Amino acid sequence: MGIPFDLLGRAFARWGHRTYPDWAWPLLARALEGLPPGARVLDLGGGTGVLARAALDTRADLKLVIADPARGMLRHAPEQAEVVVARAEALPFADAEMDAVLVGEALHHFQDPPAALGEIARVLEPGGLLWIYEFDPQQGVGRWVYWGERLLGEPARFFPPAALLRALRSLGFEGDYRERRGCYVITARLRSETPQAAARPA
Numbered sequence: 001m002g003i004p005f006d007l008l009g010r011a012f013a014r015w016g017h018r019t020y021p022d023w024a025w026p027l028l029a030r031a032l033e034g035l036p037p038g039a040r041v042l043d044l045g046g047g048t049g050v051l052a053r054a055a056l057d058t059r060a061d062l063k064l065v066i067a068d069p070a071r072g073m074l075r076h077a078p079e080q081a082e083v084v085v086a087r088a089e090a091l092p093f094a095d096a097e098m099d100a101v102l103v104g105e106a107l108h109h110f111q112d113p114p115a116a117l118g119e120i121a122r123v124l125e126p127g128g129l130l131w132i133y134e135f136d137p138q139q140g141v142g143r144w145v146y147w148g149e150r151l152l153g154e155p156a157r158f159f160p161p162a163a164l165l166r167a168l169r170s171l172g173f174e175g176d177y178r179e180r181r182g183c184y185v186i187t188a189r190l191r192s193e194t195p196q197a198a199a200r201p202a
């Protein structure tokens with residue numbers, strides 16, 4: 001049971017962009033502005049690369065990597081991006097390899113979001129950017145998405161934004177969120193001095 005993402009690549013490539021509200025795109029563009037030239041950006045649970053495309057439209061110099069377990073989604077990724085078949089809970093990247101991680105409409109599909117958040121913190125450079133677009137299971141459209149995905153047999157591991165931000169702070173992130181009608185964006189940075197960074201060899 002669950003959504004057969006492997007079979008849905010064509011639909012996501014065509015319509016995926018429209019599932020985001022207009023107000024999310026300027027928040028993404030603003031978050032990407034501060035990245036260094038040629039920054040390495042991971043679109044995690046990136047599917048057909050909806051966020052990767054938007055990032056490249058804003059900053060053509062960025063080096064996008066799209067990681068997702070569904071080959072049928074990755075097949076439709078933009079050709080400028082590197083694609084990697086992987087699960088968020090066990091990322092095949094070195095510590096601090098990424099300058100930014102983007103996660104759009106994907107965190108609630110992961111089997112183990114806490115493990116995925118730990119992996120995100122591990123692969124991010126200290127000071128790195130984390131941008132998440134998600135649904136609030138307690139508000140507006142988020143409530144419908146939550147129940148719809150439960151009926152479809154998805155993990156449906158949704159977090160209200162304040163709870164997700166608390167989890168991120170415990171991993172060394174600082175940031176804030178913007179919410180409208182049950183959809184929210186978190187923009188956060190991994191603090192330079194974190195338990196992960198301290199544990200890394202110099």
Ligand SMILES: C[S@@+](CC[C@H](N)C(=O)[O-])C[C@H]1O[C@@H](n2cnc3c(N)ncnc32)[C@H](O)[C@@H]1O
Nearest residue numbers: 005016045046047050070087088104106109110
């Ligand atoms: C609703 S789609 C969103 C795709 C893309 N981010 C977008 O905005 O169109 C959710 C994606 O999460 C992926 N996914 C599911 N479980 C995953 C996991 N454990 N690790 C990484 N990605 C996963 C699915 O294969 C799917 O491509």
